[in-house]
Amino acid sequence: MLLDNEDKISIKKVVEELEDRPELQHVYLHKLFKRDHHKGQRYHEKQISLYAEYDRPNLLPFLRDSTHCPLEKALEICHQRNFVEETVYLLSRMGNSRSALKMIMEELHDVDKAIEFAKEQDDGELWEDLILYSIDKPPFITGLLNNIGTHVDPILLIHRIKEGMEIPNLRDSLVKILQDYNLQILLREGCKKILVADSLSLLKKMHRTQMKGILVDEENICESCLSPILPSDAAKPFSMVVFHCRHMFHKECLPVPSMTSPAQFCNICSAKHRGPGSAILEMKK
Ligand SMILES: [Zn+2]
């Protein structure tokens, strides 16, 4: 009700009124936040401790959605209260993904979550940390073996496993890795076949197009001097260059091919590829 009458009773007033009833204050601010992520932004800092106290399940969603709450402060609160999941989220949002990973492994002991996290961040260093941490914990190794196949080379991990260590379900994990690889190989082979067929048909198309004739008549002009490409006096000898892009030039209007760059290209089209600054040539057109 208070929310619907925001113009009559300001947010500030409500919050002040509820100062000694923090659980109600929380309910009010929570509803306000649900309705609008920005309206109560000056109370977001306060809300962190309110959520922590009265409504932990909604703390993480709040931290995710609010762009106004001070991360440092939130981290401090979650740390004090030992809220591991929230702390992990905050650490990774603050760019400290290595500490976040460390927390997942040391506090939560959740290898699946750690792997999920490393996949999300896709950072070589994180995988390295994860492997280092797992190397003396057989169940972690199993988890890793089952999951890293497509992200990190499993050989890296397998080489580091100490001799004589017992790893549960090792056989199944290895079979899974091999199966994953087979699948990848199959996929790549499929892609290769498609690519070859595609390039062949495109090449044929290009060849057909290049074989088409180019009509040159009085209408056509030299793209350099802009006069008709055919001489007015048909008896005079003349030569011209017609590029595949259909731009044509009098032979004498093109720079003489030098020893260093014997191949000639159409001025206009190569100017376009050079990008800004070479537009002068185009303007002549
Ligand atoms: Zn010309």
Ligand SMILES: [Zn+2]
């Ligand atoms: Zn051209």
